[in-house]
Amino acid sequence: MVKDSIAPEVVILRLPLYIRALSQMSEEGQTVISSKTLGNRLQITPAQIRKDLSYFGRFGKQGRGYKVDSLIEELTNILGLNKQWNSCIVGVGRLGKAIINYPGFVPEGFKIISAFDNDPSLIGKTVNEIQILPMDEIKSAVKQNDIKIAILAVPSTVAQNVITELLNTNIKAILNYAPIAPKVPETLVLRNIDPVISLQSMTYYLD
Amino acid sequence: MVKDSIAPEVVILRLPLYIRALSQMSEEGQTVISSKTLGNRLQITPAQIRKDLSYFGRFGKQGRGYKVDSLIEELTNILGLNKQWNSCIVGVGRLGKAIINYPGFVPEGFKIISAFDNDPSLIGKTVNEIQILPMDEIKSAVKQNDIKIAILAVPSTVAQNVITELLNTNIKAILNYAPIAPKVPETLVLRNIDPVISLQSMTYYLD
Numbered sequence: 001m002v003k004d005s006i007a008p009e010v011v012i013l014r015l016p017l018y019i020r021a022l023s024q025m026s027e028e029g030q031t032v033i034s035s036k037t038l039g040n041r042l043q044i045t046p047a048q049i050r051k052d053l054s055y056f057g058r059f060g061k062q063g064r065g066y067k068v069d070s071l072i073e074e075l076t077n078i079l080g081l082n083k084q085w086n087s088c089i090v091g092v093g094r095l096g097k098a099i100i101n102y103p104g105f106v107p108e109g110f111k112i113i114s115a116f117d118n119d120p121s122l123i124g125k126t127v128n129e130i131q132i133l134p135m136d137e138i139k140s141a142v143k144q145n146d147i148k149i150a151i152l153a154v155p156s157t158v159a160q161n162v163i164t165e166l167l168n169t170n171i172k173a174i175l176n177y178a179p180i181a182p183k184v185p186e187t188l189v190l191r192n193i194d195p196v197i198s199l200q201s202m203t204y205y206l207d
Numbered sequence: 208m209v210k211d212s213i214a215p216e217v218v219i220l221r222l223p224l225y226i227r228a229l230s231q232m233s234e235e236g237q238t239v240i241s242s243k244t245l246g247n248r249l250q251i252t253p254a255q256i257r258k259d260l261s262y263f264g265r266f267g268k269q270g271r272g273y274k275v276d277s278l279i280e281e282l283t284n285i286l287g288l289n290k291q292w293n294s295c296i297v298g299v300g301r302l303g304k305a306i307i308n309y310p311g312f313v314p315e316g317f318k319i320i321s322a323f324d325n326d327p328s329l330i331g332k333t334v335n336e337i338q339i340l341p342m343d344e345i346k347s348a349v350k351q352n353d354i355k356i357a358i359l360a361v362p363s364t365v366a367q368n369v370i371t372e373l374l375n376t377n378i379k380a381i382l383n384y385a386p387i388a389p390k391v392p393e394t395l396v397l398r399n400i401d402p403v404i405s406l407q408s409m410t411y412y413l414d
């Protein structure tokens with residue numbers, strides 16, 4: 001991890017889900033909610049929610065519930081989501097192109113600024129107004145554009161090598177779409193997007 | 208959950224990662240590994256791995272490590288991954304099309320058999336040889352093709368309603384790509400694929 005956390009990682013993983021659910025509830029017109037109501041929505045126990053939030057101080061008063069909008073704001077600040085995070089994509093094949101065109105990132109503050117690939121037939125072309133650069137320009141482009149996050153959409157066979165290259169840049173977080181479990185040093189944060197793993201974790205319940 | 212589990216869900220969620228890592232190790236020529244080696248690869252403690260596996264009986268002997276290929280086979284059987292799982296996709300927009308074309312599902316035993324959408328301009332067309340059917344045919348098509356898994360690639364605004372429709376079918380598991388946290392009854396298994404949530408769980412460590 002890039003910084004020491006006061007809360008376990010499993011708690012940090014839940015906070016975005018709290019923000020998502022609270023935002024839905026706010027849109028539905030709810031202004032104050034209990035940990036029980038939030039827990040019902042997320043299928044998490046109220047005790048777990050209270051414990052998770054307790055890492056970050058006091059939210060709401062015993063028995064009075066949480067103010068929805070101020071809890072959203074505080075969680076947003078805790079996660080550092082009150083700013084734009086410049087990102088880049090590495091690998092501009094079919095998946096990479098779909099990710100660049102995905103409309104869900106920008107409204108949440110994640111903007112893909114640069115794209116990198118080693119395929120000579122792609123370099124210099126643009127996808128959604130983003131020019132594809134060769135990999136040997138990644139270090140300078142990442143620095144110049146204050147990019148901290150790389151989205152990895154390369155084949156599994158090269159993913160680990162690409163991560164090694166990223167260690168020499170200012171990239172601190174990787175969202176990995178390659179279906180492998182790459183090794184990263186503790187100075188990097190990694191999340192894997194892996195639909196096959198998700199599918200494989202459901203079939204147990206179907207037999 | 209569709210059936211009572213002898214292991215907590217968090218354990219089931221890790222088993223596919225064990226299979227993935229063990230398969231990589233097998234390809235690298237390793238035949239026996241310790242829980243420490245596997246733990247290093249996955250950044251999970253050896254004690255956690257031993258505890259997870261203990262839910263399903265004895266694997267390997269104290270101090271001798273696990274036989275890689277037989278552990279892969281046993282975990283594959285436990286998760287029900289020793290057969291093909293017929294799946295369908297609901298929502299055939301840009302994301303749905305990319306999912307249908309994704310080459311990573313079939314080798315892992317997940318085959319998309321049917322596609323559904325309510326857009327009249329899509330119905331009857333084919334994507335990757337799969338014909339797009341109207342939603343009102345989903346119940347019969349799911350039954351006829353022994354489909355248990357639905358992949359949801361519809362807009363957030365309609366995802367919850369689509370899930371309600373799926374309750375009337377033989378679908379038992381949903382892989383949801385809509386960026387919401389839908390409510391599902393305990394008779395359904397749900398996994399969400401949500402790159403924004405993953406990004407939001409990393410920025411905490413970057414500030």
